[in-house]
Amino acid sequence: MNVFDYYRSVIETVLGELASAGTVPEGMDVSNVAVEPPRDASHGDIATNAALVLSKQAKMKPRDIADAMAAGLTKASGVEKVDVAGPGFINLTLDDGFWQSTLKPILKTGTDYGNLTLGGGEPANVEYVSANPTGPMHVGHVRGAVFGDALANLLTKAGFAVTKEYYINDAGGQIDVLARSAHLRYCEALGRDIGAIPEGLYPGDYLVPAGKTLAEMFGDKYLDAPESEWLQDFRLETPKLMMAMIRDDLAMLGVAQDIFFAESTLHSSGRIDEAIKTLTDAGHIYEGVLEPPKGQKDDDWEPRPQMLFRATDFGDDVDRAIKKSDGSYTYFAADIAYHYDKYKRGFNHQIDIWGADHGGYVKRVKAVVRALSGGEAELDARLCQMVNLTRDGQPVKMSKRAGTFITLREVVEEVGKDVIRFIMLTRKNDAMLEFDFAKVMEQSKDNPVFYVQYAHARVHSVMGKAKAAFADLDVSDASLASANMSRLTAPSEIAIMRNIASWPRMVESAAIAHEPHRIAFYLYDLASEFHSFWNKGNDDVSLRFVIEGDEEVTKARLALIRAVQMVIASGLGVLGVTPVEEMR
Numbered sequence: 001m002n003v004f005d006y007y008r009s010v011i012e013t014v015l016g017e018l019a020s021a022g023t024v025p026e027g028m029d030v031s032n033v034a035v036e037p038p039r040d041a042s043h044g045d046i047a048t049n050a051a052l053v054l055s056k057q058a059k060m061k062p063r064d065i066a067d068a069m070a071a072g073l074t075k076a077s078g079v080e081k082v083d084v085a086g087p088g089f090i091n092l093t094l095d096d097g098f099w100q101s102t103l104k105p106i107l108k109t110g111t112d113y114g115n116l117t118l119g120g121g122e123p124a125n126v127e128y129v130s131a132n133p134t135g136p137m138h139v140g141h142v143r144g145a146v147f148g149d150a151l152a153n154l155l156t157k158a159g160f161a162v163t164k165e166y167y168i169n170d171a172g173g174q175i176d177v178l179a180r181s182a183h184l185r186y187c188e189a190l191g192r193d194i195g196a197i198p199e200g201l202y203p204g205d206y207l208v209p210a211g212k213t214l215a216e217m218f219g220d221k222y223l224d225a226p227e228s229e230w231l232q233d234f235r236l237e238t239p240k241l242m243m244a245m246i247r248d249d250l251a252m253l254g255v256a257q258d259i260f261f262a263e264s265t266l267h268s269s270g271r272i273d274e275a276i277k278t279l280t281d282a283g284h285i286y287e288g289v290l291e292p293p294k295g296q297k298d299d300d301w302e303p304r305p306q307m308l309f310r311a312t313d314f315g316d317d318v319d320r321a322i323k324k325s326d327g328s329y330t331y332f333a334a335d336i337a338y339h340y341d342k343y344k345r346g347f348n349h350q351i352d353i354w355g356a357d358h359g360g361y362v363k364r365v366k367a368v369v370r371a372l373s374g375g376e377a378e379l380d381a382r383l384c385q386m387v388n389l390t391r392d393g394q395p396v397k398m399s400k401r402a403g404t405f406i407t408l409r410e411v412v413e414e415v416g417k418d419v420i421r422f423i424m425l426t427r428k429n430d431a432m433l434e435f436d437f438a439k440v441m442e443q444s445k446d447n448p449v450f451y452v453q454y455a456h457a458r459v460h461s462v463m464g465k466a467k468a469a470f471a472d473l474d475v476s477d478a479s480l481a482s483a484n485m486s487r488l489t490a491p492s493e494i495a496i497m498r499n500i501a502s503w504p505r506m507v508e509s510a511a512i513a514h515e516p517h518r519i520a521f522y523l524y525d526l527a528s529e530f531h532s533f534w535n536k537g538n539d540d541v542s543l544r545f546v547i548e549g550d551e552e553v554t555k556a557r558l559a560l561i562r563a564v565q566m567v568i569a570s571g572l573g574v575l576g577v578t579p580v581e582e583m584r
Contacts, residue, residue, distance in 0.1 A: 002504040008035040014072035028057045044091040051088035062088030099497040100485035106563040107481040111570040114507045119160030126152040128353035130167040133242040134178045137249035137408035144384045146424040148353040150516035158511035164257040170239045171263040179234035185211025210241045252412045266337045275340035314367035348377040388434045418577045422449035425520040448524045455527035459565035460581040480559040487556040492533040500567045523571045
């Protein structure tokens with residue numbers, strides 16, 4: 001149950017009663033009424049601006065509406081106190097009984113608690129990673145992979161039908177470079193001394209296995225053949241081998257996309273021409289001359305007529321070229337066709353996860369999605385800032401072309417996927433993040449992944465102690481749901497109940513904002529609250545989870561912490577982190 005949705009319905013019921021009584025007009029629009037936590041927790045549990053929002057429609061003073069609403073809300077179930085503040089804000093304080101009643105549904109629902117119908121089953125496409133298929137995943141790809149995967153999980157939990165997608169950029173000049181690099185390794189596999197890797201080719205040893213596979217595939221057919229004979233075959237087969245490596249790397253991180261979409265198919269299928277025709281037919285393409293790029297001198301700029309997309313009609317800063325001077329399509333044309341293809345596949349919700357260096361592409365691609373779909377589809381492009389990787393306080397250098405980059409596989413093997421996934425979500429995606437090998441392995445409060453996992457494991461430990469203290473105690477979820485929750489009255493207990501009852505709203509707000517890092521923050525705060533309550537039991541035996549001789553209060557507290565454990569597991573599921581029952 002979403003507490004705030006529930007009390008929104010209570011508020012609407014009270015307004016309906018006031019309308020029936022003639023106190024306020026019938027049929028007022030309540031869509032802009034907010035029901036949310038007050039900014040200051042001391043003001044209560046729920047705040048609403050209903051009286052202020054409805055004042056104009058009702059032609060009444062906000063305070064008069066608030067006072068009338070307060071009289072009705074005081075009688076509502078679970079409401080302990082109603083305060084009218086300022087010009088007409090209404091603050092509700094809920095009684096202990098309401099918070100106690102929230103535990104049973106959690107225990108019955110399990111980790112599905114927080115699942116929403118917000119998305120209504122609508123298709124949503126999350127495209128992420130999409131690294132060029134020229135080598136294995138390196139640590140620079142990790143953040144986008146984790147962010148995209150967690151966002152997809154979050155949207156699924158919120159009720160969207162999510163497709164996880166990888167765009168294979170297999171049609172650019174880098175594929176020629178890859179093919180030539182692979183051909184060298186192919187020759188090497190056949191026993192030829194290739195010497196130093198020439199400048200401009202990929203020198204990494206990761207192409208050695210690819211060379212051996214290509215040698216098995218083609219034999220010595222292309223050993224001494226001219227490039228014109230082997231280039232196309234190597235362009236075709238080498239990206240497949242690289243993508244197999246990439247999929248294995250992503251699997252180590254717990255990432256498994258549903259669709260791998262090759263850019264080359266856009267060219268071979270005629271999708272680019274189709275997308276451009278759609279824009280042309282809608283009047284969004286014209287022949288024109290662009291202004292010189294900012295910072296470029298006029299005498300360095302040669303104005304010429306070009307095929308242009310009216311991007312400025314859809315929020316971009318300038319119109320965008322579709323064709324180059326030689327008549328071939330620009331790279332943007334492939335972007336147009338790809339997002340058009342997504343739209344034709346039924347995705348009105350499109351989310352792209354890009355590196356920070358793609359910031360200049362956001363407006364143009366958002367503009368073309370709106371143009372192609374007639375405003376039906378919307379793109380949200382999220383940029384992920386770089387990760388600063390350090391070891392022993394020193395930055396770790398990486399250079400893909402030099403072949404000295406730190407691979408995703410190396411990092412996962414050293415610290416584990418769960419550590420990586422959680423830490424990558426401890427900052428908002430557009431903020432810089434530092435990944436320190438020493439700090440992420442610390443067993444302390446300062447390491448958020450340890451602290452959250454420790455809370456989950458501690459609950460498991462308490463359950464074992466409870467069964468040892470009460471031989472006949474049934475600690476199954478069904479049994480705990482029948483506990484006498486009214487025994488939970490300590491301020492710390494009520495605070496924890498408030499927190500876990502807010503989980504559905506956290507899922508909703510994070511999903512709407514496309515910000516999975518909010519889940520990581522929430523889990524850390526919940527774990528902190530749990531550990532704090534644990535520590536109180538060290539000073540006051542009456543607050544311990546297991547009270548010898550008092551099975552009723554013990555069972556109620558086990559119900560409480562089991563609900564905490566379920567919410568932590570639910571949140572870790574969104575992040576793609578495996579909950580643990582024992583810390584090692």
